[in-house]
Amino acid sequence: MKNMATPPGFQDLLTFPLIEALLGRRSRRFFMGAEIPDGVLAFKSRKNPMPLDELEKMLVVSACGGNTSWHHMIYRAARYAPHLSNYAGAAGGRVFPSAAGFHTSQTFFTDDEGVYLLPMRDAPAFADRAADGDLDLGAFIDNVRKSVRKIQDGRLRFPAEVPYTEPHNTWVFNQPSTLVVIPVGDLSQHVLLNLCYMLQNGLVLYDDIHNCSIPGIEQFGGMVDTANVWPVTFVEQLSLAELTVELATSCYAGTLMLQAMGLGGWMFNGADPFAMLGTSGNPEVPGLGFRYDLDERWPYPNPTGLPGVMEGFCPPHYPDLRAAVEALCERKFGSGGPFHPDTPGVWKDSRKVRSAATMHDEGFRDCVAHQAQYLFDTFGKFPATVPSMFVLMYLQAQHLDLEFYDEYYQPGAYLKTHAEHLARWHAGQGTGPNGSS
Secondary structure (H helix, E strand, O other): OOOOOOOHHHHHHHOOOHHHHHHHOOOEOOEOOOEEOOOOOOEEOOOOOOOOOHHHHHHHHHHHHOEEEEOOOOOOOHHHOOOOOOOOOOOEEEOOOOHHHOOOEEEEEEEOOEEEEEOOOOOOOOOOOOOOOOOOHHHHHHHHHHHOEEEEEOOOOOOOOOOOEOHHHOOOOOOOOOEEEEEEEEHHHHHHHHHHHHHHOOOEEEEOOOOEEOOOHHHHOOOOOOOOEEEHHHHHHHHHHHHHHHHHHHHHHHHHHHHHHOOEEEEEOOEOHHHHHOOOOOOOOOOOOOEEEOOOOOOOOEEEEEOOOEEOOOOOOOOOHHHHHHHHHHHHHOOOOOOOOOOOOOOOOHHHHHHOOOOOOHHHHHHHHHHHHHHHHHHOOOOOOOOOEEOOOEEEEEOEOHHHHHHHOOOOOOOHHHHOHHHHHOOOOOOOOOOOO
């Protein structure tokens, strides 16, 4: 890899069996420099905190959010065959799946040096696959390294204390030397994409909270049966669930990488999601610093985006929902989008395949925007019943203090990769038979 030494542990990583990662996955929280002050597992580390080096950090972040060349998209839907299904929001694939290829999330992370964004949501393929399907891991990591954008200096200002951090995580979360990966999803965009999906499949919204049809929806009766409906609460809960899978599988991919590298850490949701995005109201706890709105109708503040970094497909980042729909269509059908004929792809004739999808015409866009604007006008935000921006799962990575596990656990509490990590990744900081210094 360019400008990055590869220790023996990197070669071990290349041959680490998937089955060992699956069977060996555990949450391993006790890191070098940590302390559990009381209880049956009381222990104070005799080691200094040890941050991940640049290669380790890039490997973990890449596993959580890296680009993996072009994705294959969805081929067909009977309702509009023979045209190509045009659900997808992005042409590039990532290490985790996304509902219908929507890909509405971005990957943030923090360490002692700063807070960063990995902007891979709309990135083109970094390389084409070899004939046997192979991608070069070194090039994959280099693509992430050159793409990372630092958005602030210093570790994320998010205290490991109640009420911001759950009580069971206060001793370990976001501590010096740890790496925390924070996938963030744009639910405003995800719901818009689902409204497009619904309309393509003959459905429109019904306001089940006020028990009424969307006013004016009958004007679109020529393109859709306006009596064929899905309730707003169902659509938004479905969207939330779909996006949660996207965020969680991102973190899970990272946990498998931890096993292969011999790093400690775990995936979890034990930090307040609203405060994480920046809605705490406490200037000492800015989190990621997303802007947000307050309304007496809502139980929680509503984060909408981080200007210039990750902006939701909703007001105030767009003047109205029609403008947001236009931006969504530009993402899908414009330059670099999954349905632009000039976007490369995996097919022998990618131009022919991508051109087989139909664009959303003006009437289609009007119908989607009409429904979305009704929700915004009625509930004061979009989506109506779930946050515009959403975070749930996190991945933390750290160097384990194996003395803790040797003290309290039977053999087998950590893998061979953990036992040998310092020797294989950090020559000169040797290890004993159990991986202890």
